[in-house]
Amino acid sequence: MRSAGLDLVKWVAILTMVADHLRFLWPDADSLFIVGRLAFPLFCLAIAANVARTQDIPARYFGWMFAFALLSEGPYSWLDTDTQTFSVIPTLALGLLFAWGVQHTALWARLTGLAAALLGLLCSQQLMYGLPGVLLPAGWLLARRLGGLTWLLPCVLAVAANLTNPWLRGHLLALPTLLTMAAALLAIPCGCLLLRQDHWRVPAVRRWGYLFYPVHLLVIKALM
Template sequence: MPPTPQRSAGLDLLKWLAMLTMVADHLRFLMPTADWLYVVGRLAFPLFCLGIAANVARSTPGQLFTAANGRYLGWMVAFSLLSEWPYRALDVGSGTFSIMPTLTLGLLLALGVQHHRRLMALGVVLVALLAADVLMYGWPGVLLPAAFVLALRGGRGTWLVPGFIAVAGNLTNHWVRSNVAQPIALMILAVALLSAALGLWLLRRPYKARVWPVGKWGYWFYPLHLVVIKLLTRLL
């Protein structure tokens, strides 16, 4: 992640919760009947998006072309490429890329919003619309980090917009969309909606205790945990 002048305990806690709920979601490959893991996993993507937004919001508006932003984007692009093979090796049966391209486009859009680059933002939205079928969470997933950037500028109630965008992202899942009245689908959408409020609360509240920082090793966590789960599916 790009360097920051002061470590945010709330941001590190947010990243930990995002990673833990992501792992919980992917444990379904070891416990296929544990539907509750999928529900818990709906927290992960919005929290990752909020983490991106929090980093972007720290940069000075108008200063897009900085070394920090360049490194951030470079890491995201690199791990979009590195993560694809482990994602495919897990036999997910999905027609989309891994989550990393969605997050990378989301970072670009968030940067465009933060630094008032309208053409850049419009270009990213157009790409998201055209590539929606191959992006996990579709075009709403690309919008979510930018929505969080705007929410971080506001006060109470600003979680509603990213919350409903998170719901829209989950509705790109064919099963959820086709069974929206089922209790499990309603729980999925409720968790997606409330993920924004939870994330913003965790990020904004004061912390006295130190939270173990999530550094650049966090980029490696995504592809490596997919490899570990794939190996476990072969052993168990």
């Protein structure tokens, strides 16, 4: 059964991601970078919500993410020629596997989650948002399950994920860094609010969402 609230989370994540990438067309639009900081935590929330509501093995889900991680790497590195990381999809794929290991007690699920976390640790510098980004879907999962002080976990991970950016980490008191951390924190209550809006009529985000990522990168590059 589809959730209108979950589709709304995905739409806001997609729109804020596109706004962030429009900086390649308008480099002086620094505010778009701040808006874009909402996207990654919301994508992680979508993963956590999907993991929480299904008992099925995520083989097909992960398979789609893996396939489009490969498909997206060329357009991503072509658009951002200065990048030192992979596209965001490998981080989300590892985050899916780690969240699955946290959610389910089966030995194979726990071992898969542990392997994803170890790979995230070893490849943290090559992954967009690093190890904190890999852990963030599980942080969402635990906060929604346990409540209370565990809500600090996705907040801390969302901020830490953004501070894997070397410039932000080296300028902790600069205004762009403070605004970035504020936007990352804002994504947590914003995501919770969006997820509750099941009364909205929202077009479903289906598998075309995977294809949208590399296609929109190619379109932006073509317009540069």
